[in-house]
Amino acid sequence: VYMYIFIIFMEKPIHTINMKYCFPIDSTSHAFKFNLTPCSIMETNVWKATINWIPRSDITFLKVVFHVWYDGAKVFHWKQLLCSGTDDEYSVCEMLKGETLDEEFDIKGSRTSFPKGNYNIIVQGFSDDSENNMTICLNLTMIVKQDVF
Numbered sequence: 001v002y003m004y005i006f007i008i009f010m011e012k013p014i015h016t017i018n019m020k021y022c023f024p025i026d027s028t029s030h031a032f033k034f035n036l037t038p039c040s041i042m043e044t045n046v047w048k049a050t051i052n053w054i055p056r057s058d059i060t061f062l063k064v065v066f067h068v069w070y071d072g073a074k075v076f077h078w079k080q081l082l083c084s085g086t087d088d089e090y091s092v093c094e095m096l097k098g099e100t101l102d103e104e105f106d107i108k109g110s111r112t113s114f115p116k117g118n119y120n121i122i123v124q125g126f127s128d129d130s131e132n133n134m135t136i137c138l139n140l141t142m143i144v145k146q147d148v149f
């Protein structure tokens with residue numbers, strides 16, 4: 001398990017983001033890296049993301065589930081099937097165990113103003129539709145220290 005702490009700076013720090021990889025527990029380490037730039041959510045609506053991952057099993061089916069909590073209340077839940085095994089458009093689909101995924105892409109969206117408080121974000125990837133076989137997991141905590149309104 002790796003933990004990274006990011007502080008997003010403006011005139012004074014207003015956000016702190018902790019990220020922890022929460023892979024299934026076993027004795028083998030996982031090779032995964034996620035990077036997002038710029039490290040500010042205030043002055044841009046386009047971010048550059050990079051993912052580097054060596055899956056420990058073949059990827060023929062991949063469902064991604066997002067959960068977001070704000071001050072302990074669930075505020076967002078979203079599921080997306082990325083790989084179904086037929087005519088998939090993402091490069092992660094049909095990867096074999098041990099192959100390296102090294103992707104760079106843009107994340108675009110309108111600038112979001114987050115109210116002051118604590119946000120817990122869980123991103124999980126499953127290799128089955130029943131969501132029993134987790135292949136990847138990110139656990140993020142974002143603390144917004146002041147309102148930006």
